[in-house]
Amino acid sequence: MAVRKKTWFPWDYAGPVGAVVLWILLTSFGVGHQSLSHLIEIPITLLFALLALYLRVFLIDRIIGSPRANSLAVVVVALAFTVTLRLFMPFLPE
Secondary structure, three states, rough: OOOOOHHHHHHHHHHHHHHHHHHHHHOOOOOOOOOOOHHHHHHHHHHHHHHHHHHHHHHHHHOOOOOHHHEEEEEEHHHHHHHHHHHHHHOOOO
């Protein structure tokens, strides 16, 4: 739908992919708790980013008429969610 309407931008891929890459970078630098149990954060992050992207395409772009700004906002929200999740997820025992 977004491709047909020409509202799909190259950075739309950065939401889901960038969120997972950011999680890996944050983990490798020791941000947050370090445990194998925290691998559950990867699907949580990916699902949130994909849900935000779908909401943008099917709902937000219809309500607010600026798809470029909406797209950038969704990427920023997905990356901010990743950082927030990594910082505030409680310790999960293995």
